[in-house]
Amino acid sequence: MDSHVAYSQIPQGPDQVRPSPRVSQKLLFMLAGSVLCSMAVQAYFIGRLYRRVAAVSASTSNNTPGHDGPRPVPPSRSLAHLTDGSDAVHENQIMHWSVNNDTLLRDMDYRHGRLEVRNEGNYYVYSKVSFASSGAFHHRVVLTAPYYVADITLMQSSGSSGGDPSNSHLGGVFHFCQGCAIFVKVSNTSEILQGRTHNFFGAFMV
Incomplete structure (x- = not known):
């Protein structure tokens, strides 16, 4: 139990x-x-x-490519490219440029050797000048602006040909306002080699 x-x-x-x-x-x-x-x-x-x-x-x-739909359009920028042809006139040490098939102008104007700026901004400016065998030379890019009394030299170079043809290259970035104008001055326009491949001048917004 x-x-x-x-x-x-x-x-x-x-x-x-x-x-x-x-x-x-x-x-x-x-x-x-x-x-x-x-x-x-x-x-x-x-x-x-x-x-x-x-x-x-x-x-x-x-x-x-080949699609019919909308595509983004890149914004246009001011630019200019001028060449020196056989009909170019040089006076008072200021280079004048030919207006021909090689000329590019977008939102910039060309008058009497000067490139005039329409739109304010930063621009890359360049210039090439070819000299014959005549010894020393001077090459400058000059600015004239509404707010300056006198012209301003932006870039310059000097040298000697040493008996042979010489090339001078200038280039730089600058800020321009509307109404500014740039042009090229050389020491002796009579010694410049003529031709669109020898001399050119331009600027474009960056």
């Missing part, structure tokens, strides 16, 4: 414990809800990725 009572109070093992049906149903519903939420989140991000890829593809196709 006493031994039977002691045996009945021994606890059951883990494998003998069985969860109730109500607890199993709750666990199943929680697992199913978690899977559905995960699928919804994945679908949302996949949709966003698809829209981004479609937008990039459309942008790329619009820039493809």
Whole structure:
């Protein structure tokens, strides 16, 4: 009798414990809800990725050569390029330039050897002059501006031909206001070699 009572109070093992049906149903519903939420989140991000890829593809196709859609147009910048031809006239040490097929003028004007600036900004200015064999020479790019009383020398070079033809190159970046004008002066215009490949002068906005 006493031994039977002691045996009945021994606890059951883990494998003998069985969860109730109500607890199993709750666990199943929680697992199913978690899977559905995960699928919804994945679908949302996949949709966003698809829209981004479609937008990039459309942008790329619009820039493809041969496509009829709109293309971005680069902004135009002021520029000028002048060459010295056989009909150019040089006077008072100021070089005058020919207006021919090699002439480029965009938002700049050319008058009496001077390039006139329409739009304020930074410009790269360049000039090349070729001299015959006549010894020393001087080459300058000069600025005249509404707010200056006298002309300003922007760049200059000097040298000696040493009996052979010589070239002088000048180039630099400067800020010009509307109404400024630039021109080239040389020491002796009679010793300049004529020709569009020997002499040129220009500027472009940067």
